[in-house]
Amino acid sequence: MEKRPIIIDTDPGIDDALAIAIALFSEELDVKLISTVAGNVSLEKVTNNALKLLAFWEKDIPVAAGADRPLIEPLVDASDIHGATGMEGYDFPEPKKELLLEEHAVNAMHRVIMESKEPVTLMPIAPLTNIALLFTMYPEVKDNIKEIVMMGGSASRGNKGVMSEFNIATDPEAAKIVFDSGLPIVMAGLDVGWKALVYPEDSEKLLKMGKTGEMAYCLFKKYRGGTFGTGLKMYDSCATAYLLCPELFTVEETFVDIELAGSMTRGCTVVDLKGYLKQMPNAKVCTDIDGEKFRKWFLEYVGRCI
Ligand code: BDR
Ligand code: CA
Secondary structure (H helix, E strand, O other), X not given: OOOEEXXXXXXXXXXXXXXHXXXXXXXXXXEEEEEEOOOOXXXXXXXXXXXXXXXXXXXXXXXXXXXXXXXXXXOOOOHHXXXXXXXOOOOOOOOOHHHEOOOOHHHHHHHHHHHOOOOEEEEEOOOOHHHHHHHHHOHHHHHHEEEEEEEOOOOOOOOOOOOEOHHHHHOHHHHHHHHOOOOOEEEEOHHHHOOOEEOHHHHHHHHOOOHHHHHHHHHHHHHOHHHHOOOEEOOOHHHHHHHHOHHHEEXXXXXXXXXXXXXXXXXXXXXXXXXXXXXXXOEEEEEEEOHHHHHHHHHHHHHOOO
């Protein structure tokens, strides 16, 4: 099978780790580059975490560090959710530092995209700062990008603000550049993540499923303690799930804009499902997910990891 080339832009991050694992061990995806961006914790920490994960999986994928802060505002991280290092609760091997490129992530993405024979898919599961910089500095990459399949935004409520989701609200200006890019976008947002749950009985299965499952169990038990017993939300794995099994989702093509000015809603994805704004669609928005099928899919794909 011809593998689909992808770049994962990420801020690991507990749920990032699982989304990356599934992509790396899938037969369908060819991960060309992992680029990191400040988000859940600082750039230095998320880059270190990516290198630890690759050491853990013994995978030699190049890593490039990108933006250390959002375009305009200072970083407000999510260490309250992901722990001080972003990925605590498991005894990882030392980071595989030799995988870290000297190039900035934006330059590395540019090179990988321009060198690829097949159009590349971008899978951002973090604030969109690197992607916005890429499109601004190197607009020519757009001709060799197949689509952007992201975890971010929400068609309903938020988790950073009342109406705003973390990845978008951390860098709303970057999100605006990406949604205005003219490229095909798939948005798997927070509200589908709320239904992409791993239940306690699934967590017990994960624990016995090999070292990736055990690692996930330990990370989730430590830092998602509250939801460990009620259902863990696999936000970032929704982007991987869309790439590997799009039939899990209900999708609507619609216009999405980013609220930049709102005094209470800055960073909100304004998903215009009813066409009030009279704009052409610029995104496929996942409006629902089959939670039962997602559970099965998730366990099956984590089972393919070591
Ligand atoms: C998103 O925010 C981060 O904390 C998670 O890793 C995910 O990408 C969910 O809002
Ligand atoms: Ca993330």
